[in-house]
Amino acid sequence: MKKLLVLFLILVLAFSVVACSPSEEPGKNGQTSGEPVVGGTLRIGVQSEVANVAAWRLRSPQETLIWSAIYEPLFKMGANGEVVPYLAKSIEADPENLTYTVTLREDVYFSDGSHLDADVLLWNFENFKENSQIAGRYFSDVESFEKTGDYTVVIHLSRWNSQMPFSLTENPGLMYSKKAFDEHGYDWCMENPVGTGPYKLENWVFGESKTLVKNENYWNKDATVYFDKIEFPVIPEEMTAQAALLSGDIDAFYGPSNATMAEMLEKGGFHVTSGKLRSRIIFLIFGSDVKGDSPLEDVRVRQAISYAIDSEAIAKNIDKGLTYACRQYAVPDTPFYNPEIEGYGYDPEKAKQLLKEAGYENGFVTTIYVGLDNPFEDYMVAIQGYLKEVGIGVNLVYQDVSLWSTKTMFEIDDGMVLIGHGFGANLVNQMADNFSKRAVDGSGMLKLSKLHPDDLHEEIMAAISATDEETMYKHVHAAGKMIIDKYCLGYPVVMGPFANVLMREDIVDDHWIAHYSDFFDYTGVYRVQ
Secondary structure (H helix, E strand, C coil): CCEEEEHHHHHHHHCCCCCCCCCCCCCCCCCCCEECCCEEEEEEECCCCCCCCHHHCCHHHHHHHHHEEEECEEEECCCCCCCEECCCCEEEEEECCCCCEEEEEECCCCCCCCCCCCCHHHHHHHHHHCCCEEEEEEHEEEEEEEEECCCCEEEEECCCCCCHHHHEEEHHHCCCCCCHHHHCCHHHHCCCCCCCEEHHHHHEECEEEEEEEEECCCCCCCCCCCCCCECCHHHHHCHHHHHHHHHHHCCCCEECCCCHHHHHHHHHCCCCCCCCEEEEEEEEEEECCCCCHHHHHCCCHHHHHHHHCCHHHHHHCCCCCCCCCCCCCCCCCCCCCCCCCCCCCHHHHHHHHHHHCCCCCCCCCCEEEEEEECCCHHHEEEEEEEHHHHCEEEEEEEECCCCCCCHHHCCCCCCCEEEEEEEECCCHHHHHHHHHHHHHCCCCCCCCCCCCCCHHHHHHHHEEEEEEEEHHHHHHHHHHHHHHHCCEEEEEEEEEEEEEEEEECCCCCCCCCCCCCCCCCCEEEECCC
8 A cells, every 4th residue: 555645744743843943953044153132123124015914814925924923833844845743733634534633732822812722723724714715725625623622623524635734834724813803803803913923013004114023922932032023114116125225224125036136145245045945936827818709718829928938038137047947837856846747948930830820820919917016027028028029919917916915816817917926835735726626716816717627627636635645746747737738827937936035144044934834933033243
């Protein structure tokens, strides 16, 4: 019998793990000489205001950056991609009875002093399933939740889902104070974060800055919380952010363009810390007009667009070599990567031939949408230029960030979406969310598209229901080949590190971002003298 994936996870989770950091010795990013300074303020510039606050509503990388100081997950990812306990101390899988049993630590408290126990965990699970816009990605196979002990909750499934332990390292694993919800109500919680993390919100001037202060009730006494405060000033312009870094007005800047990173690294006195457990793909997703008359419904047109774009040049010239071209919806050197996928290299003549075969020899006009909080303007302009060369006109539409992650991107049905998202241990869930028929009722980019092939849906669902690793990866590889080679549902423009923070050299990332999976650990960053 093949080694069961779930049994492997049980064994991994059975080991004792120190809660303050991963079990391995983390590497450090930044100046490592000198002693860590306890106290003071860490100032991290961000490009725009956040749209979501409540733990169950978080979507964007910037929301993750800020609220990771307040919210913590049940489980984290280890250096090799394994699931390790954090707020929970174990998860036990039972495929035969379609259940997972989650057992909490007994010493976890929220910043408002309330205790994390089974009642609170049960409420968090039920609230996420009912109120999160991405519940379908993670809990579509969940039938119910059951409290079975003071610190134990059982997840009952309608069918087996191999991804549940991984899912609890992500949004569904974030814990919000039930006491705060009961006392203040849903609307209050949408504007006020209350978590178990090392910091709590002190002040928020919308559109200008947020100030977080140390949580004196922090449960993890083994961890050192170095900074007294963390400030997140909003700095929309990168030139302004560069000046603030040079003057010392800010210590770090989140999500800089690759051009800015290259320029500041060349100046000296700065370094970049990046998430090493995840990569970020910039993906051009092809929509389909619900009226039924879109050129994008023809796979030859979608392939032509893919052949028309020179990703190697984009990575070299726009991203200064800090990203790379990848021809599939998976990260190289991970088990999800399929070497049999051919993909699309730069071949404008092939693009023109395919357009001619599809009946669009004279071209057509389409639209690309992007959220304003994404630094993709250079990509958009480059893609527009490449497509013009093969006869395709492109209108570029930039959507306001406050609407992008909550409404607009789910209503696009007449063109393409340029989106960036992280790849980690949730790749199967992301495939389901974006490309399976489940996307129609969920939060995927192809929500309103007609492009949900039956055989692709079946492969993705087979990966989710697999009970051993070999079978899961077999179906993932088959689904990946369908997404790119067979149906060309999207084009991977470039790939690179998921999270980049440009920092002054006296800021050290011990296990803050460099070793994070989905959420940052603010006990892992400090200043040295």
